[in-house]
Amino acid sequence: MSINWFPGHMAKARREVEENLKKVDVVIEILDARIPYSSHNPMMDDITQHKPRVVVLNKMDMADQAETDKWISHFKAEGKYPVAIVGRSHQIIGKIEPVAKAATEEVFERMESKGINKRAIRAMIIGIPNVGKSTVINNIAKKKIAKTGNTPGVTKAQQWIKAGKNMELLDTPGILWPKFEDETVGKKLSLTGAIKDSVVALDEVAIYGLRFLLQHHPEDINKFYNINADADTGVIELYESIGKSRGLKMSGNEINYEAVTNRVIYDIRNGKIGRYTFDKVSDFNDDSQ
Numbered sequence: 001m002s003i004n005w006f007p008g009h010m011a012k013a014r015r016e017v018e019e020n021l022k023k024v025d026v027v028i029e030i031l032d033a034r035i036p037y038s039s040h041n042p043m044m045d046d047i048t049q050h051k052p053r054v055v056v057l058n059k060m061d062m063a064d065q066a067e068t069d070k071w072i073s074h075f076k077a078e079g080k081y082p083v084a085i086v087g088r089s090h091q092i093i094g095k096i097e098p099v100a101k102a103a104t105e106e107v108f109e110r111m112e113s114k115g116i117n118k119r120a121i122r123a124m125i126i127g128i129p130n131v132g133k134s135t136v137i138n139n140i141a142k143k144k145i146a147k148t149g150n151t152p153g154v155t156k157a158q159q160w161i162k163a164g165k166n167m168e169l170l171d172t173p174g175i176l177w178p179k180f181e182d183e184t185v186g187k188k189l190s191l192t193g194a195i196k197d198s199v200v201a202l203d204e205v206a207i208y209g210l211r212f213l214l215q216h217h218p219e220d221i222n223k224f225y226n227i228n229a230d231a232d233t234g235v236i237e238l239y240e241s242i243g244k245s246r247g248l249k250m251s252g253n254e255i256n257y258e259a260v261t262n263r264v265i266y267d268i269r270n271g272k273i274g275r276y277t278f279d280k281v282s283d284f285n286d287d288s289q
């Protein structure tokens with residue numbers, strides 16, 4: 001399965017990002033900490049290869065902390081500057097600014113050696129929809145400037161936002177479409193709410209989520225739904241038991257499978273069952289992110 005979205009939009013988004021890149025010293029790529037591999041658009045690497053990269057693992061409140069720590073080490077080993085945050089929390093600038101400073105140290109040293117006056121670090125935020133770009137920009141700017149939502153939008157008149165003591169941020173994020181050849185990546189994007197519901201069949205998304213949890217966190221899911229399943233439990237049986245325990249029935253007392261699908265996706269997407277990381281760093285260690 002390969003989803004190409006709208007090639008025209010992709011090309012336009014890419015051009016915009018490339019234009020804006022010329023104006024900044026550092027790129028701040030926002031990823032969903034639950035899926036640091038799947039929420040990364042590989043196109044980023046082509047277009048930003050000459051810029052230092054801060055990698056923000058956002059929504060860390062919904063991810064598995066031990067896995068987040070492993071991803072941080074992984075990105076460091078790749079020469080990137082990672083930091084994990086909760087986009088809505090206080091003091092995110094205090095976390096991002098020092099990392100952006102470390103990432104641009106060489107650039108500024110070079111400028112200084114050429115006698116160029118020191119100025120603020122210029123940065124832009126990039127990421128696929130729904131990773132929290134607007135949330136982060138709004139938080140840093142301390143006023144509502146970036147529209148929060150999942151529609152890729154372009155503002156013509158761009159502004160620099162003062163961000164922290166020594167940083168300026170482009171007010172509009174670079175939006176890249178998620179790109180995936182791999183069906184599992186598509187399911188993870190859907191499971192975390194990064195892509196629209198219609199792109200991947202929802203029952204497959206729910207089943208993927210249930211299988212992941214039964215394999216890695218069976219106690220959590222059994223307790224949460226008050227069921228008794230394991231990695232070998234069949235899909236029908238699983239749906240029946242969740243439907244029964246949650247009272248998701250149709251007239252005639254039959255289990256409403258669609259309702260079970262929707263409930264499972266809702267519970268996982270919103271972190272109701274627990275904090276999970278669906279991309280394990282050990283599965284992607286050979287990939288150049």
Ligand SMILES: Nc1nc2c(ncn2[C@@H]2O[C@H](COP(=O)(O)OP(=O)(O)O)[C@@H](O)[C@H]2O)c(=O)[nH]1
Nearest residue numbers: 059086087088129130131132133134135148149
């Ligand atoms: N739990 C949690 N939710 C977040 C966090 N950051 C953003 N969100 C939510 O994620 C959704 C998408 O955020 P948004 O800023 O619109 O993403 P954008 O499309 O990248 O601009 C919104 O519902 C936010 O409230 C975070 O750190 N933790």
Ligand SMILES: [Mg+2]
Nearest residue numbers: 134147148149
């Ligand atoms: Mg947004």
